[in-house]
Amino acid sequence: MCCPRIRTTAFNLDRLTYAGNLENLKDIESSDRYEFIKGDICDRKLLESLEFDAILNFAAESHVDRSILDAAPFLKTNIAGTHNLLETARQRGCTLVHVSTDEVYGSAETGLFNEGSPLLPNSPYASKASSDLLVRAYVETHGVRAVITRCSNNYGPYQFPEKLIPLVILNAISGKPIPVYGDGMNVRDWIYVEDHCRAVDAVLHRGRPGEIYNVGARNEMPNIELIRLLLGKIAEQLGMSEDRLTGLITFVKDRQGHDRRYAIDPAKIEGELGWRPETAFEDGITRTIRWYIDNRKWWEGIISGEYMKYYDVQYGERLRG
Numbered sequence: 001m002c003c004p005r006i007r008t009t010a011f012n013l014d015r016l017t018y019a020g021n022l023e024n025l026k027d028i029e030s031s032d033r034y035e036f037i038k039g040d041i042c043d044r045k046l047l048e049s050l051e052f053d054a055i056l057n058f059a060a061e062s063h064v065d066r067s068i069l070d071a072a073p074f075l076k077t078n079i080a081g082t083h084n085l086l087e088t089a090r091q092r093g094c095t096l097v098h099v100s101t102d103e104v105y106g107s108a109e110t111g112l113f114n115e116g117s118p119l120l121p122n123s124p125y126a127s128k129a130s131s132d133l134l135v136r137a138y139v140e141t142h143g144v145r146a147v148i149t150r151c152s153n154n155y156g157p158y159q160f161p162e163k164l165i166p167l168v169i170l171n172a173i174s175g176k177p178i179p180v181y182g183d184g185m186n187v188r189d190w191i192y193v194e195d196h197c198r199a200v201d202a203v204l205h206r207g208r209p210g211e212i213y214n215v216g217a218r219n220e221m222p223n224i225e226l227i228r229l230l231l232g233k234i235a236e237q238l239g240m241s242e243d244r245l246t247g248l249i250t251f252v253k254d255r256q257g258h259d260r261r262y263a264i265d266p267a268k269i270e271g272e273l274g275w276r277p278e279t280a281f282e283d284g285i286t287r288t289i290r291w292y293i294d295n296r297k298w299w300e301g302i303i304s305g306e307y308m309k310y311y312d313v314q315y316g317e318r319l320r321g
């Protein structure tokens, strides 16, 4: 996403691959401060044809399971695409906020990741670590005004159903098995999407060039605990039997290279930029479940065709045992 010279206008440059969806942008599409452009960050000519003075790089292939099936699109968009944005930022002298992930640190066996933790990526998706290093190199060599954010697991409305939380909600609503990888004791650190967006905004306006900011809500949870909590809330909202929903839990073959635990220390962004997560997990998760219940049309349009092909490759054999 790029902000042109009139400060309050945003270009949204998106290739609209499988998870891209213009339905998600209906609320702002008629705003005269917003313009959608269908395009690829790997297209340098397109980037050169646009006028802007800051770049927010949200563009990424982001699903770990897909990166295990085929790493190629990840390397192209996440690394070559970031290189293009860095070149553009260098030529224009504009700011770049590179939105990265806590996955670049690998698995936290103990303690919390801070910005100085070593980069030990374990999945082809986490090769986003390569783009982080490229950003660092452009800051050091070319003086590009770039800042990196590394956020923990996001959840909220409009999240593509391949990710754990929407997958659990939709499978529960539809009475389908809920696949839990391994022993379900892998830990993730969950943050509401709007808190993440406010963090990126704070970094864009007040972040120091060349710095890295971890973003997290200090909200660690083992997957199985999260899933049981979700099912309890779904049962409550739909007036269904909780036992029936927990009966859908199916332990399946683990993800390859599955990171055991993510846990991020957000002390730097809190102390330096005054950012704080504002959404309590209970509220965020209740709102998220309500959103999926109320927006059946949105997800029914997604969980067919291409998505079901992916679902079958990813889960077919696993669920057949």
Ligand code: DAU
Pocket (backbone or CB within 6 Å): 062, 063, 064, 065, 100, 101, 102, 103, 151, 152, 153, 154, 162, 163, 164, 165, 167, 179, 180, 181, 182, 186, 187, 188, 223, 255, 262
């Ligand atoms: O930590 C930030 C990262 O979080 C982001 O950078 C990634 O883009 C995002 O995909 C996410 O990565 P995870 O691999 O942690 O998210 P995912 O929703 O795929 O899985 C969360 C946990 O749930 C993980 O331990 C794997 C497990 N899981 C996931 C799926 C989809 C299951 O047990 N069953 C499933 O069907």
